[in-house]
Amino acid sequence: MTGTLLSPDEPPACVTLGEPSASPFLLVCDHAGNRIPRRLGTLGVSDSDRQRHIAWDIGAAGVTRQMAERLGAFAILQSYSRLVIDCNRDPDRPDSVVEWSDGAAIPGNIEGKLMKLRIEADLPPQAHAQVLSPQLNH
Numbered sequence: 001m002t003g004t005l006l007s008p009d010e011p012p013a014c015v016t017l018g019e020p021s022a023s024p025f026l027l028v029c030d031h032a033g034n035r036i037p038r039r040l041g042t043l044g045v046s047d048s049d050r051q052r053h054i055a056w057d058i059g060a061a062g063v064t065r066q067m068a069e070r071l072g073a074f075a076i077l078q079s080y081s082r083l084v085i086d087c088n089r090d091p092d093r094p095d096s097v098v099e100w101s102d103g104a105a106i107p108g109n110i111e112g113k114l115m116k117l118r119i120e121a122d123l124p125p126q127a128h129a130q131v132l133s134p135q136l137n138h
Contacts, residue, residue: 005037005117017068017075025073030087032061032077039114043083044107054101055081083109084118091119 006013015032034056036043042050049055061077068075078087082098083106089096097118099110 005039005114005120007038010037011035011079013079015077015079017065017077018073020074023072023074025071027064027068027071027073027075029057029060029064029075029077031057031082032064033079034081035079036081036084039117040084040108043109043113045083045104049104050081050083052102052104054104055083 011033020026034050036045036050045055052058064075064077067073082088083101084097085091086096086098097109097112097115099106
């Protein structure tokens with residue numbers, strides 16, 4: 001299968017808040033979202049499991065948004081679930097895409113569905129680097 005993982009109408013891998021030069025603070029929220037790209041379906045994970053900690057850090061996005069507002073800080077929030085690919089892990093590590101999490105099977109990961117596209121979608125750490133690189137020159 002060729003193409004891209006994210007459709008043009010889907011959110012980008014990362015969302016940014018604030019202006020990079022407005023504050024000395026940088027906030028990064030790696031597991032802010034529990035979205036799964038449409039091309040991956042549900043990964044075989046139930047709606048209730050996607051609301052659990054296995055999919056995201058519940059409340060982390062809200063805390064990051066409040067901190068960014070209070071500090072006037074620049075923030076980067078990951079839009080997609082850690083079940084798609086964990087942006088804290090090198091994509092070459094076997095635990096960057098888990099097959100099981102907290103006793104729940106992730107069938108779409110066991111099948112290895114669209115693995116190459118997941119890595120190329122800039123969901124792993126390089127997404128943060130791409131957001132930051134133009135800002136670091138300020």
